[in-house]
Each structure stands twice: as C-alpha cells, then as structure tokens.
Amino acid sequence: MSLTLHAPLPLPTAADAERLAQVIADSARTGVVREVLWLRRSDLPARLRAPRHLQLAADALAPMGQAARVQVFALANDDLVVLWRGAAEALVAACVAALRHMFIAEAALLPDPQTLLHRFRLPDEAAMMRLLLARAQHATPPAPAPPPKTPGPRLTLAGLAALEANLASADVARFARRRPVCVLDDANGLVPAWETRQLSVREIADTLAPGHDLTAEPWLFRRLTRSLDRRMLALLAAADELRDAGPFGLNLNVGSVLAPEFLRFDAALPARLRGQVVLGLDPADLLADPAAFQFARTFARARHYRLMLRNLTPALLPLFVGTELAVDVLQLQWSEAWVTTPMPAVATTLLLSHTDRVEALHWGRACGIRLYQGALITAAGRGTPARLPS
Amino acid sequence: MADGGGSVAHRVAPSLSERTLLETVQRQLRAPARRMAIVLHLSRLTSPAPRPHHRRIARALLQESAQQHDGQVFSLGNGDLVLLCSAASDNAQRATRWHATSVTPGELPAILARLMRVDTPDPRRLVSSWMLRTDAEAILAYGHARVAETAAPPTLNDDGFGDTSDAIALLRQIETEAATDLLHRQTAVLVQGEARSSIRPLFFELTFSVQALAIRAGIDPARPVRDPFLLRHLAEQMDTRLLRALQAEAEAPGPLSQMRRRGGPMLHINLTLGGVERSGLTGLLAQAGTLPLGVEISVMDACADLDRFHRVRAALQEAGALVVLDRISHLALAMTDLSELGADLFKLDWSAAVGVLDLADQAVLRAAVARLGAHRLVLQGADAEAALVWGLDQGIRRFQGRHVDAMLAAKRIMACPHAVGCNLAQCTERAATTGLAGRMACHNPPLLDGMVPLQGERRHAA
Numbered sequence: 001m002s003l004t005l006h007a008p009l010p011l012p013t014a015a016d017a018e019r020l021a022q023v024i025a026d027s028a029r030t031g032v033v034r035e036v037l038w039l040r041r042s043d044l045p046a047r048l049r050a051p052r053h054l055q056l057a058a059d060a061l062a063p064m065g066q067a068a069r070v071q072v073f074a075l076a077n078d079d080l081v082v083l084w085r086g087a088a089e090a091l092v093a094a095c096v097a098a099l100r101h102m103f104i105a106e107a108a109l110l111p112d113p114q115t116l117l118h119r120f121r122l123p124d125e126a127a128m129m130r131l132l133l134a135r136a137q138h139a140t141p142p143a144p145a146p147p148p149k150t151p152g153p154r155l156t157l158a159g160l161a162a163l164e165a166n167l168a169s170a171d172v173a174r175f176a177r178r179r180p181v182c183v184l185d186d187a188n189g190l191v192p193a194w195e196t197r198q199l200s201v202r203e204i205a206d207t208l209a210p211g212h213d214l215t216a217e218p219w220l221f222r223r224l225t226r227s228l229d230r231r232m233l234a235l236l237a238a239a240d241e242l243r244d245a246g247p248f249g250l251n252l253n254v255g256s257v258l259a260p261e262f263l264r265f266d267a268a269l270p271a272r273l274r275g276q277v278v279l280g281l282d283p284a285d286l287l288a289d290p291a292a293f294q295f296a297r298t299f300a301r302a303r304h305y306r307l308m309l310r311n312l313t314p315a316l317l318p319l320f321v322g323t324e325l326a327v328d329v330l331q332l333q334w335s336e337a338w339v340t341t342p343m344p345a346v347a348t349t350l351l352l353s354h355t356d357r358v359e360a361l362h363w364g365r366a367c368g369i370r371l372y373q374g375a376l377i378t379a380a381g382r383g384t385p386a387r388l389p390s
Numbered sequence: 391m392a393d394g395g396g397s398v399a400h401r402v403a404p405s406l407s408e409r410t411l412l413e414t415v416q417r418q419l420r421a422p423a424r425r426m427a428i429v430l431h432l433s434r435l436t437s438p439a440p441r442p443h444h445r446r447i448a449r450a451l452l453q454e455s456a457q458q459h460d461g462q463v464f465s466l467g468n469g470d471l472v473l474l475c476s477a478a479s480d481n482a483q484r485a486t487r488w489h490a491t492s493v494t495p496g497e498l499p500a501i502l503a504r505l506m507r508v509d510t511p512d513p514r515r516l517v518s519s520w521m522l523r524t525d526a527e528a529i530l531a532y533g534h535a536r537v538a539e540t541a542a543p544p545t546l547n548d549d550g551f552g553d554t555s556d557a558i559a560l561l562r563q564i565e566t567e568a569a570t571d572l573l574h575r576q577t578a579v580l581v582q583g584e585a586r587s588s589i590r591p592l593f594f595e596l597t598f599s600v601q602a603l604a605i606r607a608g609i610d611p612a613r614p615v616r617d618p619f620l621l622r623h624l625a626e627q628m629d630t631r632l633l634r635a636l637q638a639e640a641e642a643p644g645p646l647s648q649m650r651r652r653g654g655p656m657l658h659i660n661l662t663l664g665g666v667e668r669s670g671l672t673g674l675l676a677q678a679g680t681l682p683l684g685v686e687i688s689v690m691d692a693c694a695d696l697d698r699f700h701r702v703r704a705a706l707q708e709a710g711a712l713v714v715l716d717r718i719s720h721l722a723l724a725m726t727d728l729s730e731l732g733a734d735l736f737k738l739d740w741s742a743a744v745g746v747l748d749l750a751d752q753a754v755l756r757a758a759v760a761r762l763g764a765h766r767l768v769l770q771g772a773d774a775e776a777a778l779v780w781g782l783d784q785g786i787r788r789f790q791g792r793h794v795d796a797m798l799a800a801k802r803i804m805a806c807p808h809a810v811g812c813n814l815a816q817c818t819e820r821a822a823t824t825g826l827a828g829r830m831a832c833h834n835p836p837l838l839d840g841m842v843p844l845q846g847e848r849r850h851a852a
Binding site: 157158160161164217218219220222223226255258259260263266283284286287288289290291292293294295298299302313315316318319320321322323324325 | 446731
C-alpha cells in the first residue's frame with residue numbers, strides 16, 4: 001500500500017500486517033534492499049496515547065513522503081512502519097527533529113522521543129522485523145498504569161522462618177512458570193531454544209506473605225531462593241513431570257545443585273534430556289563458596305548439564321572474562337548501561353535477558369548475540385523447543 | 391589404623407560396614423566372577439573437607455554404578471566409601487549403561503578424582519581401584535585396617551543450611567551485647583627487607599566475634615550459623631552496632647580510641663554495603679580531624695550488587711577511607727579478575743591448599759596475583775610460617791594471621807620492660823581484645839597498640 005503521508009492515516013487492518021510480512025519475506029527471498037523506519041507509538045506512555053498524541057507522532061513522519069517508492073503500514077498496536085528504497089538520511093533526520101519538536105512539552109513523560117523511532121534494513125534485519133511484527137499482531141490494549149506501590153514491610157528473620165514453614169506445605173505447582181529463550185536467526189526468525197522453568201516469586205509473595213517486600217533484605221531473599229530451588233527440583237522430580245518436556249533451564253543456587261533434591265531430580269531426568277538442561281548460577285553465589293562451585297561444576301558436567309553464569313551486568317562481566325570459569329553460557333542482563341560500556345571480547349556463548357525493548361535487541365544483534373529472553377521474546381517465541389543449540 | 395597409645399575412651403568399635411566389607415570381599419574372592427573394588431578415601435581429605443556434599447554426591451555416583459553393575463556400596467566409619475561390583479570389560483560395561491551418559495565403574499576413578507581436585511593436592515591418592523583377583527592382598531589389607539581402626543568417625547551432620555532459629559538467637563544477642571565486648575582485633579604487618587623478622591604493624595582489623603556471640607547465645611560456637619546468606623544478613627545488623635560504638639567514641643573516648651591514635655596503625659572495620667549506606671559513615675569520616683579508616687567489604691557482598699559496591703567505594707574513597715576487598719579465596723582469585731573493582735587493597739585467604747597446588751594451578755594463581763599486583767595484596771589467615779614463605783615468594787609483603795600475632799607478641803615481650811610475668815599466649819590474647827577488662831592486665835598499652843616501634847622496625851620504610 002503506497003500513499004502520501006499527508007493524507008489521513010488509514011485505520012489498521014490485518015491486511016497491513018500481512019502485506020508487511022509479505023514485503024519482508026520478498027526482500028529476504030530476493031535480496032532487494034529496503035530501508036525501514038518503525039515508529040513505535042505503542043511505546044508512548046499511557047498518558048500520551050490519546051488520539052491527538054497518536055496523530056502528532058504520525059505527523060512527524062511526513063518528511064518521508066519524499067522518499068523513493070515509499071510505503072506505509074499501520075499496525076494493530078498503533079505502530080507505523082515506513083519502507084522506502086535508496087538513501088534518505090536527511091528525511092529521517094527531519095522526522096526525528098519533528099518528533100522532538102512535537103513532544104517538546106511532554107519532556108517529563110517522554111524525555112527522549114527519538115527512542116520511539118527505529119531504523120532497520122531489509123533483508124539483513126528481516127528476523128528482527130518479523131519479531132516486532134509478531135508482537136504487534138498479538139498486542140493487547142495497554143493496561144492502565146498501576147497506582148504507585150508503597151513498599152511493604154521488609155522480610156525479617158522471623159518472617160522468613162514463617163514463610164519457609166508455609167512454603168513447605170504449599171502446593172507450589174501453581175506458581176511454576178516457563179519463559180522461553182530463543183535464537184534470533186536471520187533466516188528463521190525466532191526459534192525456541194529452551195524454556196526457563198521457575199517459581200514466580202511475586203505470586204508466592206502475594207499468596208504466602210501478602211504485602212511484604214521480599215527483596216528488600218537481599219541475603220534473606222537469597223536464602224528464600226534456595227528454599228524455592230528445592231521445591232522446584234522436587235516438583236520436576238515427580239513422576240511424569242518431564243515426560244513430554246523439551247530442553248529447559250533452571251536458575252539454581254550452588255548449594256541447591258549439591259542438595260539431595262538435585263540428586264532425586266537427576267535420577268528422574270529422562271535420558272533424552274541429558275545434555276538438554278541448562279543450570280543458571282549466580283556470580284555472588286559462586287564467590288561465596290568457590291570450592292563448592294567448582295565441585296558443582298565438575299559434577300554437573302559429569303552428568304551432562306550445561307552451565308550458565310547469569311545476571312551479569314556491565315560491571316560484573318569484565319570480572320569473568322578471560323579467567324578460568326569454564327561455563328557454557330554467559331547471561332547478560334540488559335540495561336541501557338550496556339550501550340555505553342565497551343563490550344569485551346568473549347569466547348563463551350552469550351544470552352541477553354530482560355529483552356523487553358527493541359533497543360536491547362538492536363544492541364544484542366550489534367554485539368553478535370543470538371540468544372534472547374524477555375518480554376519481547378516471550379510474546380513472539382511461543383512453541384516447544386526441540387533441542388538445545390550446539 | 392591400630393591405635394598404639396590412644397585412651398580407651400577414644401576407641402571406637404568398627405561399624406558393621408567394615409566387617410561386612412571384609413566378609414563380602416573374602417566371599418567374592420572364592421567365587422568365579424570377576425569383581426573389582428573402588429575405594430574413595432574421603433578420610434584423606436584435609437579439613438574442612440570432606441563436606442556433606444562430597445559424601446552425598448560421591449555416594450550417588452557409586453550407587454548408580456552399583457545398581458548397574460551388580461554392586462554394593464559400603465560407607466565406612468572413617469568416611470571412606472567403597473564400591474564392590476562386577477569387573478566386566480570396558481566394552482561390556484558400556485553396553486550395560488542405563489543411558490548414554492551414565493558412568494561405568496572403569497570411568498569412576500577419573501570422575502571422582504576430578505570432583506575432589508579442588509580439595510586435595512593429589513586427587514589420584516584419593517581413589518584406589520583394585521581387581522579382587524589380582525589385588526586381593528591390597529583390598530584385604532585395607533579391609534583389615536578399617537576393622538582395626540580406632541579413629542573417631544567423622545561427624546558429618548548433613549542437615550543442609552539449617553533453620554533460622556540460631557540466626558534469630560544471634561540477632562537477639564547482637565541487639566543486647568556491648569559492641570566492644572564482642573570485637574576481636576588482629577594486626578596486619580608489613581614485612582620489610584629480606585629478613586622475615588623485620589615487621590611493621592600496618593593496621594588493626596576489628597571484627598565481630600560470631601563465636602563469642604554464639605557462646606553467649608548458647609549456640610555451638612564451632613559452627614554458629616551454617617548458612618552464609620544468613621551470616622551476611624547478621625553482618626548488616628552487626629554493622630549498626632559497630633558504627634554506633636565508633637560514633638559514641640567520637641564523643642567520649644573509650645578503648646577503640648586508645649588504639650586509634652595519630653601515628654599508630656590504621657584501624658580497619660568490616661562493613662556490608664548496606665551498613666555503609668545506612669550509617670552515614672562517610673559523613674562521619676568527612677568531619678575535620680577524623681583519622682583515616684580502612685573499610686573492609688567482602689567480595690561476596692561486593693559482587694552481589696556491584697553497582698552498589700562502586701557507589702559505596704567511591705563515597706568511601708572520597709571521604710578518605712581505604713577500601714579493602716575482603717575474603718578472597720585463591721579459587722575466587724583464579725576465577726575472576728578483581729582488578730576491575732578499584733579497591734585499594736585485596737585480602738587473599740591463605741589455606742594449606744594454596745601451598746600444595748599443582749604446577750598448573752600455581753601458574754594460574756601466580757598470574758592472578760600479578761594481575762592484581764602483589765603490592766595491593768594482604769595475605770590473611772597466615773597461621774603458619776608456610777604462608778609467609780609462599781606469600782613472600784609471590785612478592786606479597788602484607789600479612790595477617792595467627793603466625794603474625796605470635797611474631798608480634800614475641801617482639802613486644804622482648805621490647806617491654808613490664809613483661810617479666812607475661813607469656814606469649816597472654817600477650818597475644820590481650821592484643822586481640824578490645825574490651826577494657828581483657829586489656830587491664832597489660833602494663834604497656836602503647837606498645838600493645840603499636841604506638842611504640844618494635845625492635846628492628848624501620849618506622850618509615852614503605
């Protein structure tokens with residue numbers, strides 16, 4: 001669909017999404033280069049999503065009307081996608097300037113309107129566009145912003161003891177959740193690699209310790225995670241629990257890998273899942289007891305588990321690069337701080353977690369990262385993983 | 391082993407396992423089937439190993455082999471584990487695997503040795519693999535020795551990390567005891583020149599004595615809280631008490647002020663990140679005339695929230711404090727590059743295992759020391775001469791530990807005109823005490839507190 005940008009914007013239809021998907025597929029097949037400007041109006045803060053705000057944002061794209069062979073697609077989540085051929089850097093710059101100008105009075109809610117605009121190039125970034133398109137198609141109306149929450153009372157030692165006692169008799173199966181990890185592949189888009197199995201701490205808190213802030217005392221919270229590890233392992237060791245399971249990951253404390261519950265889980269693990277389970281360990285836990293970590297690492301390798309060091313921030317990663325760590329995957333926790341941090345050369349496979357925004361994907365792809373996890377991935381990466389990527 | 395001179399009270403009868411093992415070996419020697427024995431000598435590990443997980447995991451691996459290869463596992467009173475099983479050829483063993491990744495008896499010795507590698511200098515000594523037919527003498531000798539054994543069985547209470555009750559009792563005690571009665575002081579020194587005897591006190595480190603707390607709370611002081619996470623939580627509560635004591639002494643000088651005088655060794659205190667942030671310590675340090683302070687933060691605490699550590703470190707350094715990264719084991723040093731953390735000093739834990747690392751591990755550790763800079767390292771836990779020898783060989787010149795305490799006490803006794811009735815242990819103990827009661831018997835507090843140069847000390851040498 002080609003139209004002039006000064007005309008009223010069309011209402012979104014399923015056909016737009018389908019046509020865009022077709023253009024992406026054609027470009028990937030033929031190799032014809034298309035430039036893309038994606039306006040993520042779905043990222044506008046809730047208070048800036050009135051029709052007049054949406055129109056203001058759309059008006060900012062007007063300069064693109066002068067680009068060659070321009071096409072515009074309106075998606076169900078209010079995003080607008082402009083495709084054209086050839087160079088148009090000055091026009092894109094004019095769009096950015098217009099967007100800034102139009103939202104200049106809303107700096108408190110939208111400090112940097114430029115973050116709504118994303119550039120892509122087809123066919124190189126076809127996979128990422130497919131991902132965004134899938135997410136746009138499954139978009140649900142934005143929930144009203146929750147009222148600001150006042151932190152509840154902090155967990156105390158006595159409170160922890162009561163919570164552990166409650167946990168021992170609770171049916172934790174209802175708190176079990178799965179979050180996909182996907183390989184972002186230019187040819188195939190998002191391919192499920194494994195799913196992380198975990199207990200939802202937030203729901204457990206809401207149910208067993210309503211109103212309490214479980215994370216305010218970090219060491220008590222870590223202790224609680226160890227109790228949760230054991231419940232999770234016991235859950236997975238139950239008969240038939242893993243009968244139809246594909247590759248999966250577990251985030252565990254080092255002490256939990258060496259616990260009796262892990263041995264029972266290991267004994268219950270079906271033979272076809274050997275080599276298909278990723279154990280995620282925390283750096284602080286590793287430094288708390290390096291001898292136990294090394295023992296656990298050797299044991300896990302002997303039983304054919306894959307090992308991942310998780311929750312690495314820009315400050316933490318350099319501590320583990322080029323040392324004798326010997327794990328299979330390093331999980332980087334996305335934050336904007338990565339953008340301004342020089343990325344060290346890393347030989348180990350990287351996984352980017354907390355990929356909730358397109359910026360994270362952009363940065364990850366620029367760094368050559370192929371594995372992703374986060375809200376953006378969960379929406380698009382449904383499906384059962386078959387085998388762990390080698 | 392037979393006990394030549396032990397008292398009857400310490401003699402322990404062999405358990406049924408020893409006798410059953412011996413009888414089973416003797417019976418199987420008479421049978422035609424080829425059998426083998428794999429002995430995991432956990433009793434040869436040095437403390438703190440074997441820990442409960444050593445035993446648990448090793449037993450699980452042996453048990454799996456036993457189930458697959460017509461075997462039996464014996465847990466002996468000295469802590470050793472023995473697997474007796476079929477000794478089919480490797481190919482035959484592989485054919486009977488439960489799954490592609492299960493372990494055959496032939497593969498077990500190498501896997502067990504790899505598992506225990508961190509805990510013993512020579513993991514090969516930890517596993518014996520005997521064919522019953524050809525090595526009958528060795529396995530029978532081993533069995534007879536175990537039956538005759540009189541050593542006390544290992545106490546391997548394995549109840550995980552324990553419940554929270556001990557920590558709750560300790561917390562109550564922290565809230566009621568006077569901080570100065572629970573503080574333990576230890577001096578770190580700089581070794582000057584080539585002779586190891588030339589030492590200069592560098593700083594006093596004050597630590598909360600969890601053992602003293604445990605005794606007062608009626609808890610086993612040997613292992614008051616098994617869970618390191620709960621200990622870190624308690625440490626935050628101790629911070630509050632310690633900082634309150636320091637603040638009180640800023641207004642009314644007490645024992646802490648006596649040992650913290652201009653010209654004397656610097657004072658180091660252990661704090662958590664939360665403790666520093668909540669206490670307003672940096673404000674206290676920034677006050678005019680305040681003596682500099684060293685703040686020691688455990689590497690575990692720092693890495694649990696590194697962004698917070700960097701904020702705290704910058705604030706402390708800005709306020710003139712020395713930031714010390716504490717409790718770094720040689721394994722952690724080899725696995726991480728801590729030079730990125732920007733601390734002023736790094737405290738490496740000495741253990742006997744450091745002195746007997748194999749050549750490859752020695753090279754890794756030497757490289758890690760070089761990366762950090764030997765001049766920024768303090769070797770703590772230097773409880774024996776071997777620690778000093780190893781440290782000096784690495785270029786480390788700062789030491790702390792019981793061996794250093796004894797060296798300092800000896801020098802003080804030689805230098806002190808009032809030391810006629812004092813012995814080494816008394817002088818060491820008084821130097822470690824911060825409460826007035828514990829120090830009263832010393833008639834030369836300035837010497838005890840490092841205010842007077844020791845014999846051979848070059849006061850201004852770096």
